[in-house]
Amino acid sequence: GLAELGAHWIHGPSPGNPIFRLATRYGLLGPAAAREENQRAEAGGHPPLPSVTYGSSGRVLSPQAVSKAHELFDALLASARTFWGAGEPPAPSVGQYLRAQIAPRVPTLGGGREDARRLQLAVLAACVKLECCISGTHSLDLVALQPFGEYVSLPGLDCTFPGGYGSLPDRLLSALPAGTVLLNKAVRTIRWRGSFHEDGDLGRAFPVRVECEDGDAFLADHVIVTVPLGFLKERHQDFFQPPLPRRKAEAIRRLGFGTNNKIFLEFERPFWEPQQQLLELVWEDESPLEEPSTDLEATWFKKLVGFVVLQPPEQHGHVLCGFIAGKESEYMETLSDAEVLGTMTRVLRMLTGIAAAPLTPTP
Ligand SMILES: Cc1cc2nc3c(=O)[nH]c(=O)nc-3n(C[C@H](O)[C@H](O)[C@H](O)COP(=O)(O)OP(=O)(O)OC[C@H]3O[C@@H](n4cnc5c(N)ncnc54)[C@H](O)[C@@H]3O)c2cc1C
Structure with missing residues (x-):
C-alpha cells in the first residue's frame, strides 16, 4: 500500500496543468488519466465520486435529499465566485455571504417540512466543512469573498500517480547531476542587495549569500524562495537581511493559511x-x-x-x-x-x- 501524507491527486489534469503535462511526458500516470474525455470533463474542482452519506442518527441518508443540498451549495458557491473583478462585494467573506444566502431560503428548504429542512441544513453544514478543507481554512469567514473566483479549477477528472506523487520529483531529480539538490539543508539567513565574493576571488561579485544552519554558504545572482507562508510569518524579519520591503512584509502578514x-x-x-x-x-x-x-x-x-x-x-x-x-x-x-x-x-x-x-x- 501507499499512503500519501500530502498531495495525492492532480487536480484538473488537463493540458493546461503543468504537473499533468510533466507527469504525462514521463509516463507516470495510469491509462484512465490519458483518456481525452477524462481531461475534458468539467468537474469544477469537485469530482463526482460514487458516495454514501451517513447521518449521526446511524443511518444512510437519502441520496436525493443529500444531492438536493449539494446542488444548492454548489449554486451558492458558484455565485460566490462572480465577485472577482467586480465592484464592492455584498459581504466581506465567503462564510458571511453563504449564511446571508441560506438564511432566507430556510423556510422552503426540504419542501418546508421540519425534519427535511433540518436535514438540508445539516448537509449544507457538511458542505461548508468540505469547502474549509478545499480552501485550507478553519472557517469560510476567513476566506475573502471578492477574490474567491480568482481560483480557477482546470478541467479533468482528478487522477493519482500509481507509483506515488514522489515519482514526479524523483524523475525530475534523475535528470540533474548528482548533488544538485541538497536535502536537510535548512537556510538560516538570506543576505541580499550585497556584494559577496568567493574566497580568494575578488573578480566576481554576487548580490546574494545564502547561509545555512550547518554553517555552509552559497553565493548567487538570484534566489527563488519557496519556504512555507507560516515560516515566513514567524521568521521573515531576520530570515532576510536586509529585511523585505514593507509591501512584501505586509502581504506576508495579511495572507493566511490554515491546517x-x-x-x-x-x-x-x-x-x-x-x-x-x-x-x-x-x-x-x-x-x-x-x-x-x-x-x-x-x-x-x-x-x-x-x-x-x-x-x-x-x-x-x-x-x-x-x-x-x-x-x-x-x-x-x-x-x-x-x-x-x-x-x-x-x-x-x-x-x-x-x-x-x-x-x-x-x-
Ligand atoms: C493534507 C494535505 C493534502 C493535500 N493534498 C493535495 C492534493 O491531493 N493535490 C495537490 O495538488 N495538493 C495537495 N495539497 C497541497 C500541496 O501539498 C501543497 O500545495 C504543496 O506541497 C505546496 O508546495 P510548496 O513547495 O509551496 O510548499 P511545501 O511543500 O510546504 O515545501 C516547502 C519546503 O520548504 C522547506 N523549508 C522550510 N523552511 C526552510 C528553511 N529555513 N530552509 C530550507 N528549506 C525550508 C520545507 O521543509 C519544505 O520542504 C495537500 C496539502 C495537505 C497538507
Whole structure:
C-alpha cells in the first residue's frame, strides 16, 4: 500500500496543468488519466465520486435529499465566485455571504417540512466543512469573498500517480547531476542587495549569500524562495537581511493559511460497498447558520468531512483517508494515534450503525 501524507491527486489534469503535462511526458500516470474525455470533463474542482452519506442518527441518508443540498451549495458557491473583478462585494467573506444566502431560503428548504429542512441544513453544514478543507481554512469567514473566483479549477477528472506523487520529483531529480539538490539543508539567513565574493576571488561579485544552519554558504545572482507562508510569518524579519520591503512584509502578514490533515484508517475487511468511493459524514443537528462549538476536546471529530476510499484496493488494501481542516485539525495533532483511533472507531460505529462491523482501523 501507499499512503500519501500530502498531495495525492492532480487536480484538473488537463493540458493546461503543468504537473499533468510533466507527469504525462514521463509516463507516470495510469491509462484512465490519458483518456481525452477524462481531461475534458468539467468537474469544477469537485469530482463526482460514487458516495454514501451517513447521518449521526446511524443511518444512510437519502441520496436525493443529500444531492438536493449539494446542488444548492454548489449554486451558492458558484455565485460566490462572480465577485472577482467586480465592484464592492455584498459581504466581506465567503462564510458571511453563504449564511446571508441560506438564511432566507430556510423556510422552503426540504419542501418546508421540519425534519427535511433540518436535514438540508445539516448537509449544507457538511458542505461548508468540505469547502474549509478545499480552501485550507478553519472557517469560510476567513476566506475573502471578492477574490474567491480568482481560483480557477482546470478541467479533468482528478487522477493519482500509481507509483506515488514522489515519482514526479524523483524523475525530475534523475535528470540533474548528482548533488544538485541538497536535502536537510535548512537556510538560516538570506543576505541580499550585497556584494559577496568567493574566497580568494575578488573578480566576481554576487548580490546574494545564502547561509545555512550547518554553517555552509552559497553565493548567487538570484534566489527563488519557496519556504512555507507560516515560516515566513514567524521568521521573515531576520530570515532576510536586509529585511523585505514593507509591501512584501505586509502581504506576508495579511495572507493566511490554515491546517489540513489526513487520517488513514486501514481495515481487514471493508464495511462499505465495492462501488462506493466516498463516505460522507453528516451531523444531523448542525446548521451552517449556527456558530460551531469551540469545545475542541469534546467536538473536534465533528469537523471531519468524511473518507475517500483509496483506489485501487488491490494496491492499497481497504484503506479510508479522512480529511479534517482548521483548529479541530490542529487539536487532533495534539492527540496520540491511539486516541484518534479510539475516536474514529466510535464515530464510525455511531454513524454507520454497524455495531458489529470489523472496524479495526490503524492510523
Ligand atoms: C493534507 C494535505 C493534502 C493535500 N493534498 C493535495 C492534493 O491531493 N493535490 C495537490 O495538488 N495538493 C495537495 N495539497 C497541497 C500541496 O501539498 C501543497 O500545495 C504543496 O506541497 C505546496 O508546495 P510548496 O513547495 O509551496 O510548499 P511545501 O511543500 O510546504 O515545501 C516547502 C519546503 O520548504 C522547506 N523549508 C522550510 N523552511 C526552510 C528553511 N529555513 N530552509 C530550507 N528549506 C525550508 C520545507 O521543509 C519544505 O520542504 C495537500 C496539502 C495537505 C497538507
